Amino acid sequence: MILLLIALFTAISGKPLDGVFMLVVATGLAWDAARRARSRPPAPAGGDPAVPAPAAQAAAAEARAAEAAAARAPAARGRPRRPLLIVTGLAVGALYAALVGSFARYSWPATAAVLGLGAIVLAVGWRESRRWRPVPGKLPMPGAMLWGGLLVAGGLWELAALLQQPSLTVASYTHPTISSLTDPLLGTHAGRSLALATWLALGWFLVER
């Protein structure tokens, strides 16, 4: 639902491709959730104690997933660091940033490069986490709320600036959005390459979660 709302608002603010992308992902997630719900056995009608309840089945499935992750753990820990792979990744990333940074913003080559890489990363991330990592237990609620609060505060501040523009597609000098503040940086080849390298590093960080 959140993705559908983002798709709608992105499309009407003059970025139809972003909207279509969000719509495709939202549809994929809904389809996936429906498929998994169908494959789940129906709940017992008469409360037969021999048949496990859906909650118990979900807990069992989660336990099986945890066991599978734990089984993969020794292999992951024992694997050498593969520095060659890391160096290759860094070199390819630098080349990507330099090449795509040479394209003008909002051009079709830049669009294809960003969309293509994003689709690949999403397809990989859709299946499972790329590598095993111990999942932290229940996070302390005040601390987690602090991060959530910061995210919401930043989003609302940006939204306030956006709504004070003359229109959604015309920037305001007195109430700049982050996009308009980064325009001078992204107007140069070096600036675009730097921003793309940062974006790639963030993507790497996320894929490693």
Place this chain on the structure above:
Amino acid sequence: MISRYVTIFGYVLVLLAGVVVELLATRNQAQIPSLGQVLTRVMRTRTGRVGVLVAWVWLGLHFFAR
């Protein structure tokens, strides 16, 4: 002119607050998870993982794509 500086100051304040919270998270006594721990937890489910990755793709599309 002052409005412009106030707006920019708001972004800087949120960014600095994030840095402070991350630094606090490195101290064992503080009951604050690091950003990495929060993301690992959120990305444990498929919906969370895809949601976070979509946000990352959206950043790229927003700044560079048509």
